[in-house]
Amino acid sequence: MKTILAVDDSPTMRRMVIASLSTLPKVKFEEAGNGLEAIERLAITAVHLLILDLNMPDMHGMELLQFLRSHPAYQDLPVIILTTRGDETSRSAALAAGATRYMTKPFHPPELAATVNEVLGTAEPSA
Amino acid sequence: MTTATIQTDSDFFAEILEDYYAECDEHLTAVRENLLSLESGIGQKKADYALVDDLFRRFHSLKGMSGMVGYEEVAEVAHHLESYLRLLRKEQVTLTAKAYDGLLVGARALEISLVARRQQQQPQNNDSVIALLETMGSAREAASAPGPAADPMALSENVREQLTAAVAAGQRIWQFEFEPSPELAAKGVNVNFIREQFASIGQLIHGAPNVTDTGGISFLFLVASKFTEGQVAEWAGSYLTYQPYETAVSAPPETIHDNGRAPIPETAIATPQTNYVRVDLNRLDDLMQMVGELVIHRARLEDRLDGLRAILPKNQWRALKEINQAIERDLRDLREGVMRTRMVPIGETFARMKFVVRDLVRQSGKQARLEISGQNTEIDKLVVEKMMDPLLHIVRNAISHGLQLPETRQAQGKPAQGTIWLRAKTEGDVVIIQIEDDGQGINADKVAQRGREAGLLLDNEPVTPERILDIICAPGLSTKDEADMAAGRGVGMNVVRQTVEQLGGVMRLDYRPGQGTCFTIELPLTLAIADALIVTVSGQRFAIPQAAVREVLEVDETAVTRFENNEILRHRDAVVPLLRLNRAFCLPPANGRAFALIIGNGLQTAGLVVDRILGLREIVVRAITDPLIRVPGISGATELGDGRAVLILDGAELVVMRNGKRET
Amino acid sequence: MSDNQKPDTYILFELAETNYAVNSQDVQQLEMVDEFTPVPNAPDFVEGVVFLRGQVIPVINLRARFRFEKRPFDQRTRLVVIRDTERVVGFIVDTAREFVTIPAEAIQLPPESVAGMSGRYLDGIATLGNRMILLLNVAEVLKAAEEIELEEIEIEKEGVVS
Known part of the structure; x- marks a missing residue:
């Protein structure tokens, strides 16, 4: 069982992410509405993948990412950035800071599911 | 590959649409308010940062969600509004009256577009609105990712300004540290909770994650407060460690005030401890429900008391009766009190x-x-x-x-x-x-x-x-x-x-x-509100307070035992006498499934048999006062939005009715 | 004005080809007849309840109340909403269209021959042109209605016991 943490300040967006991934086998979900809450979740539960929004109040997704990469325990934690910012600067900045994948909203649910599968190295999408 | 059974992404999110609309409503309500407050900022060099930032985020969220459900005309307007707010936030533009009007038009267009979508009408054409927003420079988007510093307590310009202002206002800055753990989280003590608590001692200015000496995770918070060290120590309790936060801004030189304003005297500052608490409405509803249960128990107590009249010595019976009446009065006050907290x-x-x-x-x-x-x-x-x-x-x-x-x-x-x-x-x-x-x-x-x-x-x-x-x-x-x-x-x-x-x-x-x-x-001023199950008996709708119903089960007619005029349902090693409401109310029997609402306790238990359960609704209870329509088993009436009266069943009285019948 | 300070204006309504009048002061409003919610075990002349101005009020079928034959409601059927001190009650009547002034001089006491049970319901009889109008005593109709209800309940109880 793999745990995916969806981080977004919009509850509807979190539900959309989870709904998109609900067909994946052997995954469960955790949610966080802001950066600090996300870090707390990481500190107290085992998380295998972070799906992270960039534009959030208080703590920007990039700050969260940089914090994780500076911490030995989270250096290798896969992080998929999911953002409305489609410009090249943001994309390359995020990848340079250590994002595993960079996807833009609106996203297609099957595409997100495929990316998550790939990153987690779980079963082939077809069964 | 998997076969695609889902045609579009919006179909995929059909279930989430209601949430989507609800969150949109929430954002739009706040947008409306913020825009009104923003009006005073027209022509000012520096718009209120907190206001602009909040608007920016709300448009941002609206854009993201609307893109996901495929409502392009909403997403695009939100995108342009967001872009303009970004410029404003970075102080690259000054808010003009024309731009302000543009924001209003944009916000209005979002509202109208969402209503159209919700009512499944033709999507709104927002081309002209978008063209207008483009003239405000919203298309001129500066695309730069933020470059945050690695030091968790490295402070942005904005945070520094807030710290300075707080110190100038005679407050002290405290640094708190919170270390999360699964045990604390299980008790509800988590980072969000801690964050909310700061409101009771002052203003949270900054929060950031931190790596402790042992490699663990903690959170650091900067809080401006009027509390003394002793008060802070007491307040922080065992969850938080604290220390005064000393920086260059802590001791502001007097020259900071040379803009003509004298330092604000101690007494002029409202104490950060307000007399208000924020309460989740659901908690109040729970309380209300408990009060409702108390009312029912008291009524039952009174019934029992009346039954003892012949047995008990007169003075004792009267004393009990008086206590009962005192409880009744208190309950009325309690009810009123809870209702008032909803105001x-x-x-x-x-x-x-x-x-x-x-x-x-x-x-x-x-x-x-x-x-x-x-x-x-x-x-x-x-x-x-x-x-x-x-x-x-x-x-x-x-x-x-x-x-x-x-x-x-x-x-x-x-x-x-x-x-x-x-x-x-x-x-x-x-x-x-x-x-x-x-x-x-x-x-x-x-x-x-x-x-x-x-x-x-x-x-x-x-x-x-x-x-x-x-x-x-x-x-x-x-x-x-x-x-x-x-x-x-x-x-x-x-x-x-x-x-x-x-x-x-x-x-x-x-x-x-x-x-x-x-x-x-x-x-x-206050309403008698209750959660009620809406049921039908022979096609007629009735409401019954949820608090009165212990359980709802489908009646398996093979599990019903009949003798004389009684029917008894076997249920979980116990027997429940049934009261068929169509019979009690002289209504024709309905065919098909039947459900029993289990009410009462012990010997007073009964199952009210109804045809269908339509759902749970919040109802406004109206008393039935006219003697012509005061009938046993009906406690009042309500209305469910179609103007028709729906009668409210009185569970306790129906049990009494049933038992009365059994005795004759 | 009569001595009980009521105005001399009345609302006219028809019931079983007879003209009745109620003092305009006692009438809260007139409504088209809509659906009523039946109340189980209420007296048979009570059609049900209706929500009106935030109140739950009983609707009395006046034909049933006066033991006339009931008839289906139509476009002309009206609900006359009566306010009598604290109570608000609706009367279903065949039709109501007129607001008239009846001077006190035009009103006579009901003749002895209609005294007794039905005489109690009348304040008087008025002649207006060639029409005869029965002036309804609302309080008595409502009071008697309750008494009948009580009687019926008594009968029911006795029935159960025997």
Whole structure:
């Protein structure tokens, strides 16, 4: 069982992410509405993948990412950035800071599911 | 590969649509408020950062969500609004009156587009709105990712400014550290909880994650507070460690105040400890439900007491009776007390009217100002929610049909600008809301004529404001032409009146030709609200308070044992006597499935048999007072939005009824 | 004005080809007849309840109340909403269209021959042109209605016991 943490300040967006991934086998979900809450979740539960929004109040997704990469325990934690910012600067900045994948909203649910599968190295999408 | 059974992404999210609309509503409500507050920032070099930032985020969220459900016309407008707010936030542009209007138009377009989507109409065409927003420079988007520093306590310019201001205001800055753990999280002590707690001692200025010496995770917070060290120590308890936060800004040189303002004296600063707590409405509902249960238990106690009258010595029985009555009074007070905690000020609702007035004035070529008084008047939250649309309707009417054009007004010797007064006040246990305008009043002759045609006014009957109100609130009175609209104030008034009356209120009308119109709405301060199951018995709907129902089960007719006039259902090693409501109420039996609502305890247990359970609803309970309709087993009535009365079942009394029958 | 300070204006209604009048002061409003919610175990002349101005009020079928034959409601059927001190009650009548002034001089006391049970319901009889109008005593109709209800309940109880 793999745990995916969806981080977004919009509850509807979190539900959309989870709904998109609900067909994946052997995954469960955790949610966080802001950066600090996300870090707390990481500190107290085992998380295998972070799906992270960039534009959030208080703590920007990039700050969260940089914090994780500076911490030995989270250096290798896969992080998929999911953002409305489609410009090249943001994309390359995020990848340079250590994002595993960079996807833009609106996203297609099957595409997100495929990316998550790939990153987690779980079963082939077809069964 | 998997076969794609889902055609579009929006189908995929069909289940989430309701959440989507709810969150959009939430954002739009805040956007409306923030935009009103932003108006004072027109022409200022530096707009209120917190306000602009909040607006930015809300447009951002609206854009993201709307893109996901494929509502491009919403996403695009939100995108342009977001872009403009980004410029504003970075202080790359100054807010002009024109740009402000653009923001209003954009926000309005979002609202209209969402309504259209919700009602499954043709998507709105927002090309012209987008073109307008583009002229404000929203397309000129600066695309730079933020470059945050690696040091968790490295402070942004904005945070520094806040710290300086707090110190200047005589507060101290404290640094708190919180270390999360699964044990604390299980107790509900998590980072969000901690963050909320800071409001009780001061203002949280900055929060950041931190790596402890042992490699663990903690959170650091900077909080500005008036608390002394001793108070902070006491407050922090065992979850938080703290230390004073000393920086260059902590001891501001006096020159900071040389902008002409003297340092604010100690006493002028409101203490950060307010007398308010924020409570989740669900918790209040839970409390209310418990109170409801207490009321039922007390009624049962009274029943039992009455049964003991013959057995107990008179003075003892009377003493018990008195205690019982004291409990009854206390319960009434308790109920009232809980109801009062549900009250919110009406100000927010009134503020929204400002927005409507602005909007309508813009469209209609009329001039109007809104005079508001009594915005601190408190009213039940449910009432506020339900009254929003009716108030909007009346205000809209006042501008569209009440106020005349500026030229007309001046010709009549009135100021060109019309006034609409919105007033609220509490009188005894009633809240009075008034909406008055100084427009043309109501053309009573014309309305009366229509009333007569519709058979609502008798031949020769005098035309009173009361009758005029009856006529303009009559359902289905069509409006044929513009003059009629002005005379009759259009359709929709019937909905206004229905809502007011649903809430147990009354409406009054005053008007003077050429002088103005005034609607007065009186609403009860508190409502008897309960969660109730809506059920049907032989096709008729009934409501039963959820608190009275212990369990609902489908009746398996093979598990029913009959003897004489009794029916008993076996259920979980126990037997439950059944009371078929169609029989008790002399209604024809219905075929098909049946459900039993288990009520009462112990020997007083019974299963009320109904045909269908339609759902759970929040109902406003109305008493049945007239002796002609006070029948056993019915405690009151309610209305579910269609104007029809639905009777409320009295569980305890029905059990007594059943037992009474058994004994005969 | 009569001595009880009521105005001399009345609402006229028809019931079984007879004209009745109620004092305009006792009438709260007139309504088209809509659906009622039946109340189980209420007296048979009570059609049900209706939500009106935020109140739950009983609706009395006046034909049933006066032991006339019931008939289906139509376009002309009206609900006359009566306010009698604290109570608000609706009467279903065949039709109501007129608001008239009846001077005190035009009103006579009901003749002895209609005294007794039905005489109690009348304040008087008036002649207006060639029409005869029965002036209804609302309080008595409501009071008697309750008494009948009580009687019926008594009968029911006795029935159960025997």
